Amino acid sequence: MIKVEDLHKSFDGVEVIKGINLSVDKGEIIALIGGSGHGKSVLLKQMAGLLKPDRGHILIDGLEIGRIKGRALSHLRSRMGFLFQGGALFDSMTVLDNVAFPLREKTRLKEAEIKEKVFHVLEMVGLSEAEGKFPSQLSGGMIKRAALARELVWNPEIMFFDEPTTGLDPIIGHSILKLIDNLHRTYGFTGIIVTHEIPRVFDIVDRVAMLYEGVILISGPPEEVRNSEDPIVRQFVRGETEGPVTYG
Numbered sequence: 001m002i003k004v005e006d007l008h009k010s011f012d013g014v015e016v017i018k019g020i021n022l023s024v025d026k027g028e029i030i031a032l033i034g035g036s037g038h039g040k041s042v043l044l045k046q047m048a049g050l051l052k053p054d055r056g057h058i059l060i061d062g063l064e065i066g067r068i069k070g071r072a073l074s075h076l077r078s079r080m081g082f083l084f085q086g087g088a089l090f091d092s093m094t095v096l097d098n099v100a101f102p103l104r105e106k107t108r109l110k111e112a113e114i115k116e117k118v119f120h121v122l123e124m125v126g127l128s129e130a131e132g133k134f135p136s137q138l139s140g141g142m143i144k145r146a147a148l149a150r151e152l153v154w155n156p157e158i159m160f161f162d163e164p165t166t167g168l169d170p171i172i173g174h175s176i177l178k179l180i181d182n183l184h185r186t187y188g189f190t191g192i193i194v195t196h197e198i199p200r201v202f203d204i205v206d207r208v209a210m211l212y213e214g215v216i217l218i219s220g221p222p223e224e225v226r227n228s229e230d231p232i233v234r235q236f237v238r239g240e241t242e243g244p245v246t247y248g
């Protein structure tokens with residue numbers, strides 16, 4: 001479904017992505033882990049076609065996302081959902097209107113059909129009671145749920161999650177991970193989660209890939225990554241301060 005081949009990206013002469021190869025199968029959900037500033041968000045944005053690679057290829061079902069334009073690109077993008085770190089909602093709109101927004105803007109569905117879809121997805125994310133609330137009346141966890149609902153209302157085939165639990169307390173963060181797990185089982189999308197929720201995320205993904213200084217250091221089933229003998233992987237997965245990597 002997604003194939004990344006020899007990907008490179010520099011900013012102001014500094015190479016951030018240094019030759020990444022990664023494939024994600026249809027319906028698979030993977031965790032992308034790694035230290036801050038190692039290129040996780042840049043990789044995700046390139047996979048979603050929001051940022052152009054300098055070199056290399058990203059193929060989505062055989063279509064090269066950096067090469068296609070216009071309607072073909074819009075169509076491909078419409079098959080994807082992206083939960084950004086901020087999870088921004090429109091402050092002046094209720095939860096219902098926020099989630100309905102993409103459908104009202106981009107489809108010709110009737111209002112009754114839109115409402116039906118919105119209510120269904122709000123129920124899926126546990127926000128049925130909050131449809132009439134404004135973002136300022138919601139907790140951090142509810143805002144994330146609403147932002148998730150707005151992406152899922154399209155029924156995307158691919159979902160990108162960039163640090164979906166950052167800024168939430170551990171219990172709410174855990175509930176968001178569980179929700180992503182449930183939604184993945186229900187909707188069957190292909191998913192990529194960038195997260196620092198180690199080891200929790202290991203329980204909900206098929207595979208873990210670790211990005212280190214712009215390359216994929218390891219990629220494999222959670223157990224394999226957890227038991228890796230590589231000193232850098234070991235140190236990161238266990239969150240130890242002693243080891244080959246120094247954090248200033």
Ligand SMILES: Nc1ncnc2c1ncn2[C@@H]1O[C@H](COP(=O)(O)OP(=O)(O)O)[C@@H](O)[C@H]1O
Pocket residue numbers: 011012016034035036037038039040041042043
């Ligand atoms: N649009 C940009 N312009 C310049 N530098 C960028 C841009 N986006 C990311 N970077 C740099 O690329 C590196 C990797 O960033 P990022 O992918 O956001 O890291 P993370 O793994 O924490 O998500 C960082 O050094 C960051 O400053």
Ligand SMILES: [Mg+2]
Pocket residue numbers: 040041042162
């Ligand atoms: Mg990031």
